[in-house]
Amino acid sequence: MYTDDNRMETMIPPPGLPGERRLPAETAEARRYNRLLRRIGVADLGLGLVLMALLLAADWTSSIRNFAVRIAGDHHSAALFLYTSILLLLTKLLSLGLDYYSFLIEHSYHLSNQRLRSWAWDQTKGFALNFLLCQILVQFLYFLIRLQPQWWWVTGWVLFMVFSVLMAHIAPIVLFPLFFRFKALADEELTARLTRLSEKAGAKVRGVYEWMLSEKTKKANAALMGLGRTRRIVISDTLLATCDHEEIEAVLAHELGHHVCHHMLKGIAVQSVITFLGFWCLKLAVRWAAIDWVHPLDQIDFANLPLIALVATGISVVLMPVMNAYSRFNERQADLYAWKSLGTVQPFCSAMEKIAALNLSERDPSRWVELLFHSHPSIGRRTRTAIAWAASRR
Numbered sequence: 001m002y003t004d005d006n007r008m009e010t011m012i013p014p015p016g017l018p019g020e021r022r023l024p025a026e027t028a029e030a031r032r033y034n035r036l037l038r039r040i041g042v043a044d045l046g047l048g049l050v051l052m053a054l055l056l057a058a059d060w061t062s063s064i065r066n067f068a069v070r071i072a073g074d075h076h077s078a079a080l081f082l083y084t085s086i087l088l089l090l091t092k093l094l095s096l097g098l099d100y101y102s103f104l105i106e107h108s109y110h111l112s113n114q115r116l117r118s119w120a121w122d123q124t125k126g127f128a129l130n131f132l133l134c135q136i137l138v139q140f141l142y143f144l145i146r147l148q149p150q151w152w153w154v155t156g157w158v159l160f161m162v163f164s165v166l167m168a169h170i171a172p173i174v175l176f177p178l179f180f181r182f183k184a185l186a187d188e189e190l191t192a193r194l195t196r197l198s199e200k201a202g203a204k205v206r207g208v209y210e211w212m213l214s215e216k217t218k219k220a221n222a223a224l225m226g227l228g229r230t231r232r233i234v235i236s237d238t239l240l241a242t243c244d245h246e247e248i249e250a251v252l253a254h255e256l257g258h259h260v261c262h263h264m265l266k267g268i269a270v271q272s273v274i275t276f277l278g279f280w281c282l283k284l285a286v287r288w289a290a291i292d293w294v295h296p297l298d299q300i301d302f303a304n305l306p307l308i309a310l311v312a313t314g315i316s317v318v319l320m321p322v323m324n325a326y327s328r329f330n331e332r333q334a335d336l337y338a339w340k341s342l343g344t345v346q347p348f349c350s351a352m353e354k355i356a357a358l359n360l361s362e363r364d365p366s367r368w369v370e371l372l373f374h375s376h377p378s379i380g381r382r383t384r385t386a387i388a389w390a391a392s393r394r
């Protein structure tokens with residue numbers, strides 16, 4: 001992505017750049033808005049973790065399992081389906097209040113174009129998609145635990161990686177179109193510019209698409225999506241409406257940078273190492289629960305699912321700063337590629353300014369906020385680095 005969605009930084013604009021959000025009060029507003037978003041994110045995560053911990057500590061998980069088995073009888077898969085459905089419903093009910101609060105906040109900061117009905121429909125589709133994917137994963141997981149009590153975690157890891165790559169492959173053609181409309185970029189001059197840029201890089205991108213983001217939000221973004229034949233660059237219509245051709249070219253050059261530096265494939269390699277360690281931790285946790293837990297849960301007993309969710313979420317929270325640091329490293333590489341391929345940093349800096357203004361982003365968040373939460377370097381840091389790079393070449 002070109003920037004963090006929802007987590008970008010408002011710039012103090014360089015002289016000569018347009019933008020309505022230039023008053024000092026805007027920075028305070030951006031700080032308030034971004035602080036609120038972070039708090040909601042942390043609260044949402046905390047609620048999920050507390051629910052899983054409560055299910056285990058109070059042994060409610062066994063009661064729900066007994067209920068599912070009573071209804072489904074001998075059909076193990078049906079009982080597992082019912083048990084997982086109850087857990088997913090509980091989790092969604094718990095987070096629904098915060099989801100609605102986020103919707104209200106986007107409106108109160110005048111960042112949303114979405115009506116309540118459209119938001120509710122997105123929530124329904126999001127839940128249905130999550131429900132389907134979780135059910136598939138959970139059925140596979142317990143099938144493997146029963147089939148290979150010793151090595152399920154290794155086979156599980158392999159299948160999970162295959163599943164992840166498949167999802168990355170189909171995301172631009174199946175998943176994202178569930179929530180957004182995309183169409184081929186109509187602007188011939190822009191398309192010609194991208195073709196020139198990608199030819200210069202010796203890279204082939206399968207297409208550039210306009211992402212109809214304005215139906216939902218006033219915010220702007222761009223991204224590199226998909227793998228292989230589904231690989232494409234998408235640019236939001238909000239960005240196309242705000243930036244001139246030079247600035248959009250800078251955005252495209254940044255996305256092309258991700259492509260040229262093979263960030264997608266490297267990301268999959270990094271993810272495979274981390275998920276291998278994650279599955280190993282899951283194996284240890286499941287064994288521990290079977291022997292040393294106050295309410296012992298056999299390895300094949302799906303009542304241990306909250307423990308698996310708790311450990312998996314715990315690992316991703318602990319690793320979040322590391323993964324964000326890796327992502328920021330990739331973003332810096334893509335930025336450098338953009339400046340080099342264009343030979344100038346001015347359009348990059350002015351595009352950053354416009355995106356920051358559209359998205360109500362913090363220009364210079366505190367260092368710890370950037371380290372913990374940001375997958376992109378702050379916009380202040382990005383533009384300062386760009387200017388320093390340009391100066392070093394004079």
Ligand SMILES: [Zn+2]
Nearest residue numbers: 001002331334
């Ligand atoms: Zn990027």
